[in-house]
Amino acid sequence: MDVGEPELRVLSESEYFTANELFRQALLLPATDEETWSAHTRAMMEPGRVLGTFVDGELAGTALSMTSSLAVPGGAAVPAAAVTGVAVRADATRQGLLTRMMRHQLDDAARRGEVVAMLHASEGRIYERFGYGVACRTRNVEIDRAQARLRDSVPRGGRVRLVTQERARDLLPELHRNCAADRAGRMYRPEGWWPGRAGVMKKNHVIAVHADDSGVDDGFAVYQSRGESTTVDVWDLVAANEIAASELWRFLLGIDLVNTVAGLGRPVDEPVEWWLADRRACRTTGVDDDLWVRLVDVPAALRARGYAHGAPLVLEVTDGFLPANAGRYLIGPDGVSTADESPQLTLDAAALAALYLGDQSASALAAAGLVQVHEPGALAVADELFQTRRAPWCGTGF
Numbered sequence: 001m002d003v004g005e006p007e008l009r010v011l012s013e014s015e016y017f018t019a020n021e022l023f024r025q026a027l028l029l030p031a032t033d034e035e036t037w038s039a040h041t042r043a044m045m046e047p048g049r050v051l052g053t054f055v056d057g058e059l060a061g062t063a064l065s066m067t068s069s070l071a072v073p074g075g076a077a078v079p080a081a082a083v084t085g086v087a088v089r090a091d092a093t094r095q096g097l098l099t100r101m102m103r104h105q106l107d108d109a110a111r112r113g114e115v116v117a118m119l120h121a122s123e124g125r126i127y128e129r130f131g132y133g134v135a136c137r138t139r140n141v142e143i144d145r146a147q148a149r150l151r152d153s154v155p156r157g158g159r160v161r162l163v164t165q166e167r168a169r170d171l172l173p174e175l176h177r178n179c180a181a182d183r184a185g186r187m188y189r190p191e192g193w194w195p196g197r198a199g200v201m202k203k204n205h206v207i208a209v210h211a212d213d214s215g216v217d218d219g220f221a222v223y224q225s226r227g228e229s230t231t232v233d234v235w236d237l238v239a240a241n242e243i244a245a246s247e248l249w250r251f252l253l254g255i256d257l258v259n260t261v262a263g264l265g266r267p268v269d270e271p272v273e274w275w276l277a278d279r280r281a282c283r284t285t286g287v288d289d290d291l292w293v294r295l296v297d298v299p300a301a302l303r304a305r306g307y308a309h310g311a312p313l314v315l316e317v318t319d320g321f322l323p324a325n326a327g328r329y330l331i332g333p334d335g336v337s338t339a340d341e342s343p344q345l346t347l348d349a350a351a352l353a354a355l356y357l358g359d360q361s362a363s364a365l366a367a368a369g370l371v372q373v374h375e376p377g378a379l380a381v382a383d384e385l386f387q388t389r390r391a392p393w394c395g396t397g398f
Ligand SMILES: CC(=O)SCCNC(=O)CCNC(=O)[C@H](O)C(C)(C)COP(=O)(O)OP(=O)(O)OC[C@H]1O[C@@H](n2cnc3c(N)ncnc32)[C@H](O)[C@@H]1OP(=O)(O)O
Pocket: 026, 027, 083, 084, 085, 086, 087, 088, 089, 092, 093, 094, 095, 096, 097, 098, 099, 100, 119, 120, 121, 122, 123, 125, 126, 129
């Protein structure tokens, strides 16, 4: 049976709990207890940014966004909507409710001056139609501790210390902010993220902080042990520089009684194998999509990032969901402007998102038919312009 004409509106604070329950039910998660809700989850809901769709007077769909920013190649950060809490009640799916919410949310982000929207997707087939594309990926690794010794050549410095969860609550938000320019794809963790995170932090989560030789904190790791043949799961490891990163790994690999150290959602180019004297001590157990990005304002997004040296290129962008974004852009190391010339390459908003942070090359996307080539040689030019020194990585779940 079709649902009646839906009503979409911004929810009031008294409706947030119901929206969160709807989300949890749709994600097949258990209901939230009152304490977790009021002390933690509630903090993720920003007034004016929680949407609800009502059918026959009942809440049937919800989606929220948080105020954030995203680091782009070249070191700048652009205002960003961090989208989460997306759900439609099981008896109201495939009737266009999500499509309405996505349109409303992207229009709202544009009104707020947000250049991109970003999310983590529950399934791979939902968001491309709305112009989102996979902009970075993560890798899960398992390191066999008995075999793992860091090479003598790995630079050393500073000191790792354990801090209490209480101390970590004060320390980590600023420390994370200071590490955020590390690479493209990193995001500013929204204000409500940390209290929300504290809600999922278990009693046995341990926090290690690295300080450099002058005593300035420059990285941290959050981990937890499990199982009898003990594995340490590393949930969060963020560092401002390579020494802090390798020293945190050195620390984790030095914990007594541990058999395996599992890094979850790590950058795909983290050089773990190169740190190890025996590279086979590290096994990749999975590579997954990380952040999906939607360029809300294509010209502003293109202008915000830096480009490698190379010849300029005329790129045509098509955008079925936000047609105002469609256009031709002259992109080069000296900047970006709108162009009248014939395009050398054409691609849609979702493919541009995959190119934008440097995760995929234009050549790889063209091989899948996602970039149309009008001029021989243009792919090589695009590959050079959009390439980045490091793989993009978000590293923040939300
Ligand atoms: C960022 C996050 O929060 S991720 C979490 C997302 N939420 C979930 O996964 C919870 C469970 N799923 C749901 O709540 C819903 O199925 C949603 C939100 C994914 C989709 O909501 P719906 O209202 O059914 O989407 P809507 O009807 O607007 O669909 C639009 C199109 O997308 C397609 N579509 C939507 N969801 C899916 C899916 N999961 N798989 C494949 N296609 C899908 C529809 O078939 C439709 O295609 P059409 O235009 O060709 O007919």
